[in-house]
Amino acid sequence: MTNDKGLMTSLIIETVVLYKLPSISRQELAAMFTHDDLKKTRYYRELKQEVIEDITKEVKQEEALALILRQLPRRIGIVKLELIERIQQLETSQLENLAEALLDFESESNLVDWLNQIDD
Numbered sequence: 001m002t003n004d005k006g007l008m009t010s011l012i013i014e015t016v017v018l019y020k021l022p023s024i025s026r027q028e029l030a031a032m033f034t035h036d037d038l039k040k041t042r043y044y045r046e047l048k049q050e051v052i053e054d055i056t057k058e059v060k061q062e063e064a065l066a067l068i069l070r071q072l073p074r075r076i077g078i079v080k081l082e083l084i085e086r087i088q089q090l091e092t093s094q095l096e097n098l099a100e101a102l103l104d105f106e107s108e109s110n111l112v113d114w115l116n117q118i119d120d
Helices: 002-023 026-032 035-039 042-076 081-088 092-104 108-119
Strands: none
Touching: 035 042, 042 081, 042 092, 042 108, 081 108, 092 108
């Protein structure tokens, strides 16, 4: 019974904090809870995991883009700015596919054809 009451109290406190969180400044929140207190919450852990996943995804995309932009000139020569801009708009999975496809490119027209195929 005591355990159930403690769990219920925790859920109520968590609900109130999450509900009020958007209207509370960082300073007010810091005055109410220590950083260690906040790190123990499920909300903090879930948010931290989301941030890690977002950053990992962005880094992966940036690395794929950088690799492609280094490899393309070696395969087809100078790459026009308009093509670079199109490549920069690709999603990570598309960049990964391009990284593999460019190994077979012999000219700029191969890249243009590949990009046009993505647009269709």
